[in-house]
Amino acid sequence: MKQFWGFVMKEVRHIMRDYRTLVILIGMPIIQLLLFGFAIRNEVTNADIAILDASKDYMTTEITNKLLSSGYFHLSAELASASDIEGVFRSGKAKQVVVFSQNFARDLYKNGTASVQIIGDASNPNMATILFGYTTSIIQDYQFQLAAHRGQNAVLPITPEIKMLYNPELKSVYGFVTGLVGMILLLVSALMTSIAITREKELGTMEVLLVSPLKPPQIILGKVLPYLVLSVINAVTVLLMAQFVFNIPFRGSYGLFFFEIMLYILTALSLGIFISTKAKTQQVAMMISLGALLMPTILLSGFIFPVENMPLPLQIISNVIPARWFLVTLKAIMLEGLGFEYFWKETAVLSGMAIVLIALSMKNFKVRL
Amino acid sequence: MAITAENLGKHFGDVEAVKSLSFHIEHGELFGFIGPDGAGKTTLFRMLTTLMLPDTGSASVLGLDVVREYKNLRNRLGYMPGRFSLYQDLSVEENLRFFATIFNTTIEENYHLIRDIYIQIEPFKKRRAGQLSGGMKQKLALCCALIHKPDVLFLDEPTTGVDAVSRKEFWEMLKDLKAQGITIVVSTPYMDEASLCDRVALIQKGTILNINTPEAIVAEYGKPLFAVKSARMYELLGALRGFSFAHSVYPFGEFVHYTDSRAEAQPEEITAYLAGQGFTDAEAHSIKANIEDSFMALMESPSGQEIP
Numbered sequence: 001m002k003q004f005w006g007f008v009m010k011e012v013r014h015i016m017r018d019y020r021t022l023v024i025l026i027g028m029p030i031i032q033l034l035l036f037g038f039a040i041r042n043e044v045t046n047a048d049i050a051i052l053d054a055s056k057d058y059m060t061t062e063i064t065n066k067l068l069s070s071g072y073f074h075l076s077a078e079l080a081s082a083s084d085i086e087g088v089f090r091s092g093k094a095k096q097v098v099v100f101s102q103n104f105a106r107d108l109y110k111n112g113t114a115s116v117q118i119i120g121d122a123s124n125p126n127m128a129t130i131l132f133g134y135t136t137s138i139i140q141d142y143q144f145q146l147a148a149h150r151g152q153n154a155v156l157p158i159t160p161e162i163k164m165l166y167n168p169e170l171k172s173v174y175g176f177v178t179g180l181v182g183m184i185l186l187l188v189s190a191l192m193t194s195i196a197i198t199r200e201k202e203l204g205t206m207e208v209l210l211v212s213p214l215k216p217p218q219i220i221l222g223k224v225l226p227y228l229v230l231s232v233i234n235a236v237t238v239l240l241m242a243q244f245v246f247n248i249p250f251r252g253s254y255g256l257f258f259f260e261i262m263l264y265i266l267t268a269l270s271l272g273i274f275i276s277t278k279a280k281t282q283q284v285a286m287m288i289s290l291g292a293l294l295m296p297t298i299l300l301s302g303f304i305f306p307v308e309n310m311p312l313p314l315q316i317i318s319n320v321i322p323a324r325w326f327l328v329t330l331k332a333i334m335l336e337g338l339g340f341e342y343f344w345k346e347t348a349v350l351s352g353m354a355i356v357l358i359a360l361s362m363k364n365f366k367v368r369l
Numbered sequence: 370m371a372i373t374a375e376n377l378g379k380h381f382g383d384v385e386a387v388k389s390l391s392f393h394i395e396h397g398e399l400f401g402f403i404g405p406d407g408a409g410k411t412t413l414f415r416m417l418t419t420l421m422l423p424d425t426g427s428a429s430v431l432g433l434d435v436v437r438e439y440k441n442l443r444n445r446l447g448y449m450p451g452r453f454s455l456y457q458d459l460s461v462e463e464n465l466r467f468f469a470t471i472f473n474t475t476i477e478e479n480y481h482l483i484r485d486i487y488i489q490i491e492p493f494k495k496r497r498a499g500q501l502s503g504g505m506k507q508k509l510a511l512c513c514a515l516i517h518k519p520d521v522l523f524l525d526e527p528t529t530g531v532d533a534v535s536r537k538e539f540w541e542m543l544k545d546l547k548a549q550g551i552t553i554v555v556s557t558p559y560m561d562e563a564s565l566c567d568r569v570a571l572i573q574k575g576t577i578l579n580i581n582t583p584e585a586i587v588a589e590y591g592k593p594l595f596a597v598k599s600a601r602m603y604e605l606l607g608a609l610r611g612f613s614f615a616h617s618v619y620p621f622g623e624f625v626h627y628t629d630s631r632a633e634a635q636p637e638e639i640t641a642y643l644a645g646q647g648f649t650d651a652e653a654h655s656i657k658a659n660i661e662d663s664f665m666a667l668m669e670s671p672s673g674q675e676i677p
Contacts, residue, residue, distance in 0.1 A: 006470030010459065017458045204454040208513075211418055211448045212471045213440075367439070369420045 003214060007222035011196070015226055025192070029184045029234045033241050036176040044130050048076040050094040052085065055104035063116075063142050067098065072134045085119060095121050096131045177242045178330040179303030181235060182323035185261070186268045186297050188231045191289040193272030196223050198285040201276075207369065216365045224269050231265045242334075251337025260333065260343075263350050264326040270357035271322070277364035297323045325349045371396045371521055371552040372417065376426030378575075379412050386412040388575040389425060394554060394568075399547045401566035402556040403660065409575040410556040411451055414525045417554070418448045431520055444472075447519030449510050451526040451556075457499030461490055461509055464498050465516060472517030482549065483512045486542050504535030511542065521552040528557060540565045560661040571664050578667035583660060590658035590666060592616055593634045596624040599643070599651040608646045612639075619665060626662060627653070 015022055049067070053060050067073050076093045079085065088094040099117040101107070108114040118135050120128035197220075200206040209219060239257075242248040250257075271293065279285035298304060300314060301323035307315060318324045325346040332338040340347070372394040379387045387409040394400045402410050415421040417428055419439035428435045433442040455464045465487075469476050480487075490505050490512070498509060507527055514522060524543075528536040540562065547553055547567075555566070563569045564583045571578040571586070579586055599605045602625065609618040609627050616630040627639065636653040643651035658666075 003471045003473055006467060010456070010463075010467045013459055013463065014456070203457075204450055204452040205456060207415075207420060207450045208448065208454045208468075209471070210420060211443050211446065212468070213444045213473065214471050368422060369415060 004218045004222055007214065007218060008225050011222055011226045014196070015230070025188055025230060026233065026237075028187070029180065029238050030241065032180055032184065033177065033238060033245075036180060037241075037246050044127060044134075045072060046074045047072060047095045047127070047131055048093060049073045049096045049098060049131075050077040050079050050085075050088045051075065052079040052082065052097060052099045054102045055100050057103075057105040059105040059108065060100040063100075063139060064098075066142055067135065067138055070134065070138055072131070089121050095127060096135065098135065176303075177238065177246070177248060178327050178334060179298075179301070179323075181238050181261070181330060182264070182301060182303065182326050183294070183297055184234050184238065185231050185265055186271075186293060186323060187289075188234055189227055189265050189268035190272035190275065190293055191286065192230075193224055193227050193269055194275040194279065194285040194289055195282050196227070197273065197276035198279050198282050202281050210367060210369070216362070216367060220273055220361070220365065224273065227272075228265060228269065231268075232261070235261045235265075248334070250334055252333035253339075256340060257330075257333050260326065260329045260347065260350075263347065263354065264322065267322045267326075267350055267354040267357065270354050270361060273361040274357050274364070277361055277366070296321050300324065302327050322350060322353055370394070370432075371398065372400075372428070372430050372554065374417070374426065374428040377413070377416060377423050377428050378425035379409075379416060379421065379423055385575050387416070387423075390575075390577055391426075392570060392577065392580055394552065396552055397547065397550055399543060399553045399565075399567045400555070401563055401569040402554070402572050403558075403560060403563045403569050403664070404556075404572035405558055407574075408572045410572060411525055413572075414448075414523050414554075414556060418446060418523050419443060420448075444517075445520045447514040447517065447522040449514040449522075449524045449527055451529065453506050453510060455498045455506070455510055455513060458497060460495050460497055461501070462494040464509060465512055468513040469516045474517050476516065479516055479518050482515050482518055482546075485545060486515075487512050504531050504538070507531055507535070507539060508542075511539075515546070519551065521554065522546065524553065524555040526556055526558065528559065528562065536562075560659070560664060563660040569660070571660075571667055573664075573668055578664070586660060586663050587658050590663050591632075592628045592630065593632065594656055594658050594662060595627045595629070595634075595636055595639055595653045596621070596656045597627050597639060597643070597651060597653045598624050599648045601648065605643070605648060605651065608643060608648060609639075611646075612642055617666065617669060621661070626656075626665075628662075628666070 051064055051067075053064065064075075068075050073096075077084075077088050079088065079097070082099070085097050085099075088097065097119040099119065101115050101117075104114045104116075116139060118132055120132055122128045200209060235258075239250070243250055272289070275285055275288050279288060296317070300307075300310070300318040301321050302318070303323065307318050307324060310318065328346045329343040329350075332343045370393050373392075375391050376389045377387060377391070378385070378389045390413065402413065404410055412421065416423050417430055417435060419435050419442055422436060430442055431445055433439075433445075435442065456467070459467065465476055465483075469479070486508050490501070490508050493501065493505065498506065501509065511524070511527065514524070528539055531539065536559075543553055543555065544565075557563075563586075566583060568580065568582050569586065570580040579589070581589070597605065597609065602620065605625055606618060606620060609615055609625060614629050614631050614634065616628040618625060618627050620626075629639070636655055639653040640651050643653075
């Protein structure tokens with residue numbers, strides 16, 4: 001046991017001495033989360049719009065107020081006539097123009113219908129679609145409010161119900177947080193352990209370690225333990241940032257969350273060990289970890305592209321990627337607050353992967369050169 | 370018997386790195402494997418230190434088979450690889466303490482073994498191992514290999530790349546360790562270090578050319594040897610090779626070492642022959658063979674392995 005802790009201490013020293021790498025490892029989750037959370041997002045806020053209100057009754061005022069108070073829009077101009085519309089688009093003052101027809105409130109009461117025209121600047125089709133979506137849902141919301149207010153007399157408009165579950169505002173940061181946890185843990189666990197073990201081989205120190213009475217499990221566990229701690233620190237960092245910086249609700253149980261995280265870290269660590277039993281140099285270990293693990297994890301795990309939308313061959317390949325299973329459980333716990341019965345299958349797959357990888361690593365670990 | 374090897378062999382693909390070697394090393398001996406780079410010394414050491422499996426034959430160290438009983442053996446042997454194999458980012462003291470810990474001992478417990486060596490590097494004990502000079506690195510590596518009080522110590526080319534003064538110091542240390550009863554097996558490409566060993570094995574292309582005490586190996590050099598010198602060294606080589614009694618001719622520093630095939634050859638006969646060839650300034654005098662002369666002679670003899 002003393003031997004083992006001596007080994008762990010040595011490993012900790014290696015990590016502390018290489019402070020540049022340490023700073024990257026600790027800082028990476030923070031930087032990436034901030035990048036994905038703030039800079040790269042799909043939703044739009046404070047988009048410039050113009051309003052052409054020909055009716056100017058209490059109803060159009062209410063709708064306008066509702067639009068502008070949503071946070072998505074910023075009123076850049078109030079237009080007086082239809083001929084101004086092209087002008088505001090051309091000058092880039094507005095991304096969208098909302099046009100209320102004359103006698104809006106009266107038409108709605110009398111005829112049961114009134115029209116509002118939404119004109120988008122489709123030179124940026126994504127933005128136009130998103131703004132259109134916001135506007136229609138806000139107007140729809142107003143219709144419901146109105147109907148509820150008027151009680152029985154209301155003629156409830158029949159409209160297709162669109163409800164965004166769990167992320168009603170389609171906030172992209174929700175999806176990124178879980179994906180990031182999967183990516184960062186894989187990076188720290190698999191990449192760093194595989195490099196740490198192959199470094200001993202490359203520098204020739206493995207020769208001396210092998211000739212010592214240290215047993216292979218002691219060497220492997222001693223290598224893994226510091227990175228396990230580092231991975232947990234990263235997981236906690238991301239979790240805290242998700243809650244306090246991005247206000248992402250945490251609906252599930254923390255116990256389950258840490259159980260699944262530990263399971264995933266274990267799988268990633270055993271992947272790292274397995275790579276190190278195969279790779280002879282740090283460079284090879286790094287290439288395998290980055291090329292064969294990181295890229296597929298980003299592209300095929302469902303982090304960026306939904307697995308269901310992939311062509312069948314890629315869907316099949318995605319099954320061997322641990323993060324694909326981990327992300328399902330993480331989303332279920334964090335965002336949906338579901339219990340273990342909903343993701344025991346994914347948990348079982350991850351456990352199976354970890355067991356197979358550990359067995360393979362133990363078998364492949366050479367007690368000789 | 371501290372170490373025995375029977376027909377020990379290892380090949381990598383088509384290359385036979387070690388060809389069926391058999392030898393014995395006594396307890397408490399300072400034994401040297403002397404041979405050029407690529408002779409198979411490192412492969413041999415790796416097999417003896419349980420790091421590589423032999424393809425043929427068997428070996429035992431301290432009575433333990435290197436294949437079957439490798440776990441027990443690893444507790445009792447000390448190994449210093451040819452390449453500097455310590456942690457460059459750890460300090461001198463941390464390296465030593467680490468190796469003491471993984472061998473289940475402490476620096477204090479076995480300090481007496483390393484004291485004479487360690488006091489030389491102790492002033493730098495807070496310095497990182499990567500920043501030590503070549504000689505100091507080797508001293509630290511030796512300390513780390515010694516800290517668990519091994520019964521047998523394997524040193525693979527410990528003096529390669531080390532300056533002449535440090536090399537001399539290093540051999541002094543080995544002598545002290547030998548005095549403490551540790552069996553020491555050392556390999557080196559430097560022929561001049563052979564005379565510092567109790568016995569040496571001359572090794573070349575995976576084959577042992579000769580095993581004996583350095584004195585006996587030199588004494589076995591049967592033919593008269595002369596050091597010949599002239600202003601025109603290059604032409605001198607050719608001229609000597611053309612001499613009908615020449616057995617071997619090769620350059621050796623500022624001299625040409627010339628071996629005559631006649632037992633009773635005299636230096637005057639050689640200078641006379643050379644004068645006839647136009648080398649009027651040629652000097653020749655009879656010398657005693659050294660290990661390198663023996664090595665060259667053994668390399669050229671077709672019989673190869675000459676184990677007594």
